[in-house]
């Protein structure tokens with residue numbers, strides 16, 4: 001569990017992070033959103049002490065991080081940034097191996113871990129192990145950056161706009177992969193993004209910042225239906241909030257008894273997918289694989305402010 005207590009960072013007399021308190025449970029994915037310059041990166045970097053707080057504390061599993069040497073703390077916390085930050089003169093394998101080597105893992109264990117991660121990110125080790133960063137595409141480099149952050153199996157992973165440079169298709173795939181990996185490994189994850197769709201797709205919780213202050217910290221559904229301030233409402237955007245809300249719910253949770261004609265939809269598709277299929281095929285109800293139907297009426301009720 002991460003407990004951020006009254007964290008403040010001053011530059012000169014300006015508080016760029018201003019008395020922020022937040023708790024992130026183990027295994028949770030918290031997304032930090034906010035306008036440019038609102039203090040997201042500074043808050044993130046105070047957690048691994050790349051930036052020292054001016055006031056306040058960070059506790060990881062009850063231990064005050066100020067009591068640990070900063071370089072040891074950073075080896076325990078994965079950190080991935082936009083533009084990947086790979087070491088340009090080291091191979092992909094050497095980049096991924098950075099923290100395990102610092103931690104003194106045996107050679108064979110490091111090699112096995114590098115291959116495991118390359119497979120996980122769909123990069124064939126035979127092809128990519130010995131490549132240099134300049135021989136990678138932007139998307140490949142970014143995946144290697146995330147693999148490096150995960151290498152030593154950190155319990156906590158901090159990510160700052162990790163998918164910023166990816167095209168929309170690869171980005172959606174990378175998001176799905178990350179969520180799956182995070183669930184499987186039970187990693188606690190704090191991720192900064194500008195992209196509200198990404199925040200809604202990934203976050204167990206979304207924390208909204210403005211001018212160094214935390215405005216709201218809630219589930220995506222509550223942020224969408226009950227924004228705490230006009231700023232939060234504007235940030236999440238009002239035009240497609242109904243669709244975002246639908247994207248949060250799997251069809252299985254919307255199914256009701258009954259029968260409907262036409263091809264069935266998968267139970268793990270989202271309500272948004274179901275709506276799109278209804279509109280596209282001109283149907284008012286779809287059968288759900290495994291039983292039941294999802295109707296336009298149910299989708300309409302789900303998509304409105306409750």
Ligand SMILES: Nc1ncnc2c1ncn2[C@@H]1O[C@H](COP(=O)(O)OP(=O)(O)OP(=O)(O)O)[C@@H](O)[C@H]1O
Pocket residue numbers: 011016034035036037038039040041042043
């Ligand atoms: N080393 C520094 N010295 C002085 N001011 C700084 C320093 N680092 C950050 N700031 C200021 O602190 C504020 C918050 O910056 P921060 O990078 O945390 O914001 P952000 O929300 O991550 O922004 P973005 O979304 O644009 O990355 C900005 O106004 C920035 O100019």
